[in-house]
Amino acid sequence: MPNILRTHRAAALVGAAILAGAAAFPFTLPSTSAMAASASASATVPQVSSGSFADVVSADKPAVVTITTTMKATDVSDSGDQSPMDEQFRQFFEQQGIPMPKQAPQHQGGERGMALGSGFIVSSDGIIVTNNHVIDNAIDIKVTLDDGTELPAKLLGADPKSDLAVLKITAGKPLATIAWGDSDALKLGDQILAIGNPFGIGTTVTAGIVSARGRDLHSGPYDDFIQIDAPINHGNSGGPLVDHSGNVVGINTAIYSPNGGSVGVGFAIPSDQAQKVVAKLEKSGSIDHGYLGVQIQPVTADVADAVGLAKAEGALVAAVNAGTPAAHSGVKTGDIVMTVGGEAVKSPRDLSRLVADLSPGAKEAMTVWRDGRKVDLSVTVGGNDGDQKQASAAKDEGKMQTGPSIGVALADLTPDVRQELSLPDNVTGAVVAKVNPDKPAAAAGIQTGDVIVSVNDKAVLGASDVKTAIAAAVKSGRKSVLLLIERGDQKTFIAVPFAAA
Template sequence: MPTILMRYRAAALLGAAVIIAPLSVAAFSAHNVAAAAPTLSASPNTGGSFAPIVSADKPAVVTVTTVIKAENAGDEEASPFRGNSPFDEQFRQFFQDQGIPMPDQSPEPRQGQRAEALGSGFVVSADGYIVTNNHVIDKASGITVTLDDGTQLPAKLVGADPKNDLAVLKIKPSKPLATVGWGDSDALRVGDQVLAIGNPFGIGTTVTSGIVSARGRDLNSGPYDDFIQIDAPINHGNSGGPLVDAQGKVVGIDTAIYSPNGGSVGVGFAIPSDQARKVVATLMKDGSIEHGFIGVQIQPVTADIADAIGLGQPEGALVAGVNGGTPAAKAGLKAGDVINAFGGSPVKSPRDLSRMVADLSPGTSKSLSVWRTGQSRDVPITIGRNTGDQQ
C-alpha cells in the first residue's frame, strides 16, 4: 500500500495522526447481521508464538483515514497532548500529580492546508459496521476505511459518544467481512499478556505485545474512567485499534499514550471492552446515546467523615453541593448527605454513582439510599438530561 503509506506519512507530518485508540465488537443482539460470515476465533497462544491469534484477528482490523478542514485541523485536532483533546486537561493533571512532565506538543497545520488524520478500527459485523474512537473521526469532513486487503471504501458515521470516546462507522462491502469477538475485560489481571493491533504512523497493520500494567486508571476525564494501562507499544495511528487477550478476544480499545517525545514509552491506556460493548450496541441500534445526570457535586467518604456522621464504613458518595433547579434539588438532596445506594445497587465511591447515573436515560426514575443525620432514608429521583460534564 505505497500510496496510502505516502499519504499517511504526510498526515503525520501535519500532526494529523492521533495518539489515542480503538474498539472492536462481535455480533450484537441489537443488530441482526444480514450477511453471514463466521466470527474468527484465535487459539490460545502455543509454543511461544502469537501467530495463530494474529492470523485470526488481523483481517478484521482496519485503517480509518479522515479529512479535516484547516480550521478543524488547527483548532480541533484530536491529539491527546495538544491542549484541545477531551483528555488533555485530565492527562496534564494526572501526570502533574505524578511529577511527570507533559510531552511536547506537535506543530499545528497552517491555515489553508487540508489535513488527514489516521486511526484504526475493527469490523464488528459482517455487513460493514466498524468501531473506532470518537477522537479519530471528530470534526471530519470525510471518512475512508482501508480493509486489511487494501480495499478502500467511503464510510458513514452511524453514531458517536464523546464521553466514552467511541464511534461506529458503516461501509458497504462487496462481500461479507471478517469480524472479531468481544472478550471479558473484567477477567483481566495485572500481568496478563495482551496484543495491540493497529496502523501506527500509516506504515501498515502492526502487532505489538505486552502485559497489563495496571487496572482501573482514573485520569479524571469523566465518569467512565476505568482505563487498562498496558506496556505494549502503541503510537500515532493506533487509536481505535483492538487490545486482544491470549484467546484473540478484544478486551480493550487502545485510546491514549503518555509520551514525552512523541513515541511509545510503554505507558498506554485502553478502554475496557466490557465498558465499550454496551455503548457500541446502543450506537448501532439508535445512532446516539443520552447520558443522565442528577446535579450534585460529590466527594469520597473518608474514615474521619464516616466516624463523624456515624457510618459504619467509609463508603458512598458525600454530597458536597446541590445545583439549583436540578433533579437532585427537586428530590430534596442536601449538602452533607451520603448516597450509599442507587436503584438498589451499592455505591462504594463517587465514581460508582457517577457511572450509574450517566448510564441511565433521561426520565428514568430511581430511588437513592441516603444517610442523613444518623439515619438512612430512601429518596426518589427522576434522572435529567446531561448536556455537558454534569453528574
C-alpha cells in the first residue's frame, strides 16, 4: 500500500502513504500530524568527529520538544482521511501510477482526539517551530521539553501553504535552542541527522544522507523538499533535520511508505525557506500570499525553440484569468515569464514561490518573452484568498486539413462540432479530428477532440489557418511548433517537434 504520508498530527498517518513530516502519533484517540520547526542561533555546536554524531546530539537534543494536541472529535476523521496536504500528496502519487491506500478507521468514538508531533526551540524565550498540520484544528496544545517538563503552548501563527507554524511557551528560564543552518549549501550525499519523537516512544535520533534536492510533491507554491534516507516515522513530523555542525537545515515533514513505516524516503522543508516564513509568522501571526492569476507550465526545449528562446527557462503562461492582477498588467497567453522583481524565473515553481512571497499591493517589475523579444511589464500583486490558484497550473468527416509534418487531421469548428464538444461560441480555432499514432503530435500528447487555439502565439480561426501557420514554421527553419490547446476547461501549450515526422 505505497503512499505519501504527511506525518500528520496523529497515528492516522501510520498507514502506507506520504506522511507529512514524519507524522504525529496518536494516543488514546485519533491524532493529527506534526511538522518541523526551526531554531534560532545559539552556541556553536561541535563538528562531527570520528563518524560519531554524539556531540551534535548532546548539543541539539535539549532543544527538541514533543508537541501534544487535543482536538474536537469532529476534527478527527472517522475514516482515517488525511489533511488537505495529504490529499495533494495522494493525487500526486496516483498521477505517477502509485495508488494511495485508504487508511483504516482510527477514531473509535469519544469527545476528544489527541496526537503527537515534534518541534524545536529557536529562541531561548520559548519560540518553537513545527508544522502547521501538527497543530491544525487543535483546541489545546501542550509542549513537553526534553527534561520532561510539560507546558501549555500558545499558537503565534500558522501558514497552511508552507505547512509551518510557530508556538510560544513560558518556562520561567532561558531554554536551549538550535541555530538555523544553510540548506542551500547542502549537496547530494551530505550527512544529516533527524531528531524527533517517533510513535511517542521518546526523543530519537536517526542519521542518513541527502538523497535529492528540489522535490516537488505538488502540495503548494513552496514545494522544494529535501529528500533524505534517515528513518523518520509518525511523530517525527516537525522535528529538526540538522547538518554535521548541528544546525537546522530542514524540517521533517513527510515520508513515502508502503506500510506506514520508514523505508528510507523522507522529505524535509529547507531551512532557508522555512526561516523566512517563521519570521513573518512570529511577527504578524499569518501570511497573506501574493496572487497573479495565471496558469503556467514549464518551458521545454521544444517550446523554447518554437518561440526563439535561447534557453529552456522561464514559466510559460497557458492562460490568464480575467480580472486578475496579471490581466490588468498586460500579461498575455503565450508569454514566458523570465523575471519578477529582478529575480530570475527558471521554472514555474520559481514563479509560484516568488509571487507567493510578495505582499498584496506590491508593485513589481516583470520581464516576459513575447514575439521573439523581451517585454517589460509592471505588475501590482493581488491577494490570494485561498480559492485562487498561485502563479502555481471531434468527429467531423467534412473538410479536413492535414497539417504538414506533425501528423494531425483538422476540422473547422462547425455548429455540430461545437455542440458535440460543448464549446461556447467565443472559442475559435480548429479541432483535431484524427491523430496519427506514429507521428510527433501523438508523442507530444495531442488528442482527438483538442481545439488548437493558436500556433506560435498567433490566434487561428480554422483548420486552414493552422495548416498555414505550421507550414510557415517549417519553412522558417523551426525545429518545432508551439500549439495552444483547449481541452475541456483547461488551456495548455504543447510543443510538437518536426524532426521525428
